[in-house]
Amino acid sequence: MESEETLPIVVEFTGGLEMLFSDERKHRLSVPARDSKGDAVTVGWLVDYLCEEIMKDNRKEMFVLDGHVRPGILVLINDADWELEGEASYALQPNDNILFVSTLHGG
Amino acid sequence: MAPVPCAICKTSRALIIRPKNHQKLCKGCFITIFEEEIHHTVTTTKLFSRGDRIAIGASGGKDSTVLASVLKTLNERYNYGLELVLLSIDEGIKGYRDDSLETVKRNAVQYDMPLKIVGYDELYGWTMDQVVEAIGKKGNCTYCGVFRRQALDRGAKMLGIKHVVTGHNADDVAETILMNLLRGDLPRLARSTSIVTGDESSEVRRSKPLKYAYEKEIVLYAHHKKLDYFSTECLYSPEAFRGSARSLIKNLERVRPSAILDVVRSGEDMAKLVPEAVTGISHCKSQKVSLSSADGEEEGAAGCGTNGRSSGGEMADMEKKLQEDEEASSREVEITSKVPNGVNGQRHDRIGAKPESRNGVKREPGKKLTRQTLGTCKTCGYMSSQDICKACMLLEGLNKNRPKMEIEIDVEDEESSTLRRKMEGLALTAA
Numbered sequence: 001m002e003s004e005e006t007l008p009i010v011v012e013f014t015g016g017l018e019m020l021f022s023d024e025r026k027h028r029l030s031v032p033a034r035d036s037k038g039d040a041v042t043v044g045w046l047v048d049y050l051c052e053e054i055m056k057d058n059r060k061e062m063f064v065l066d067g068h069v070r071p072g073i074l075v076l077i078n079d080a081d082w083e084l085e086g087e088a089s090y091a092l093q094p095n096d097n098i099l100f101v102s103t104l105h106g107g
Numbered sequence: 108m109a110p111v112p113c114a115i116c117k118t119s120r121a122l123i124i125r126p127k128n129h130q131k132l133c134k135g136c137f138i139t140i141f142e143e144e145i146h147h148t149v150t151t152t153k154l155f156s157r158g159d160r161i162a163i164g165a166s167g168g169k170d171s172t173v174l175a176s177v178l179k180t181l182n183e184r185y186n187y188g189l190e191l192v193l194l195s196i197d198e199g200i201k202g203y204r205d206d207s208l209e210t211v212k213r214n215a216v217q218y219d220m221p222l223k224i225v226g227y228d229e230l231y232g233w234t235m236d237q238v239v240e241a242i243g244k245k246g247n248c249t250y251c252g253v254f255r256r257q258a259l260d261r262g263a264k265m266l267g268i269k270h271v272v273t274g275h276n277a278d279d280v281a282e283t284i285l286m287n288l289l290r291g292d293l294p295r296l297a298r299s300t301s302i303v304t305g306d307e308s309s310e311v312r313r314s315k316p317l318k319y320a321y322e323k324e325i326v327l328y329a330h331h332k333k334l335d336y337f338s339t340e341c342l343y344s345p346e347a348f349r350g351s352a353r354s355l356i357k358n359l360e361r362v363r364p365s366a367i368l369d370v371v372r373s374g375e376d377m378a379k380l381v382p383e384a385v386t387g388i389s390h391c392k393s394q395k396v397s398l399s400s401a402d403g404e405e406e407g408a409a410g411c412g413t414n415g416r417s418s419g420g421e422m423a424d425m426e427k428k429l430q431e432d433e434e435a436s437s438r439e440v441e442i443t444s445k446v447p448n449g450v451n452g453q454r455h456d457r458i459g460a461k462p463e464s465r466n467g468v469k470r471e472p473g474k475k476l477t478r479q480t481l482g483t484c485k486t487c488g489y490m491s492s493q494d495i496c497k498a499c500m501l502l503e504g505l506n507k508n509r510p511k512m513e514i515e516i517d518v519e520d521e522e523s524s525t526l527r528r529k530m531e532g533l534a535l536t537a538a
Contacts (some may be wrong), residue, residue: 003305014330015169015324015326016338016339019339042141069338071354071357071358071360071361072322072353072360074323074326074327076122076330079122079134079331080120080122080123081122081123081124081327083124084111084121084122084124084131099330101326101330102324102338103322103325103326103413104168104357105168105338105339105352
């Protein structure tokens, strides 16, 4: 059951990842607050959502590999390493800033 | 999750988990400890002397930007007495390098450092765009890599500078160690682990002060210090073998973050076991430069999009591998024979366990020593271990404006020591 409720969040892509997302570094999104099962949405949910709804590029494997954020991509939740926040299980809060930084690209 | 306090200051909120020890740090403490560790690397390896003029190989990417920022900070904080200059190479790739050079130009202003840009077109008469037009995308990384390494030397000489620092990080070094391990190339494995190539008497030394810094921390440092860097993929990078090594490293890091530094340390330990005659790295001062800087066989040179310099294809790799397998076995004998003489006593338990059964052809030491003789290229006058340096060989082919013979391309894709080995291999087969 999807609810009408939405969460305003900011998602940023840097380190070369922005090229997968219409070359836009900063995306202000309003995402559903609940997933299809009615649970609060998490960063893991967001990653899928970004792939399905936001990414125009078809090179999905450059962002997600085997169901996980590709190794070498850092995820920062409000500037904190997502490992400190429970990684994919972190429940999104209003006005969160989620940053994906690729370390894989050179200069 | 409840906020975790910083393990050092105990007051601010931890934002970073250090890959090497899982330490949880706040932004301020992380920035300090990151800088202090580079300072530690610089001082314990006696990398610089007061009054040195240092060229920072700057691509505008994260690594060289962080290197420039940290060296500027440390130079001021600890009064190193260094004169820092940014040195950038313009490979001539439209839509790639021209953008990143804009970043370097901004960095020059931000860090108040002079900037020198040298272009492939002025040095060689070819831009990479033109090279690719002539030879196609395949194998172009070889040209770019060979040209870039020499271009850094040339740029440094134009500036009257004898020491170039590059932004190679721990992940890059680990990746190169793994690649050389997978290719069975112990000499290059050994050379790739050293923090500096060349010594006081060298025309241009190379060093990598970020050798022990995790790529992850470099990116976090750049993020938290809000450094202005550029990231994009080289338009031409095919990247095969290095790409696989890189994925392997990144996958290992996810499971066991300390793995990257562990590989670097293992590489260093293995390097100690490789006899001098094989590595070309001398522990005494008689050796001028280890071959790596002259022959362009270091790991991905700073500035290449993917750090990639994959050789001409998997067939070539496989062929090379087969040849090197043979080589490795003959070297192995040499290693075991050296150790009892106490080359590296503390490791001799491991070596002692090695089977002696592989009694392959033993090479005369003299043969190997020729590999290290460093002279100058007869054509361009720059450092080379051969009469004609690789850059000039490649240029000759380009200038003839025709595709090179297949065997030549093959050889060029590999490193000069491999060339020699191949030739030795042929000689052996003939005999």
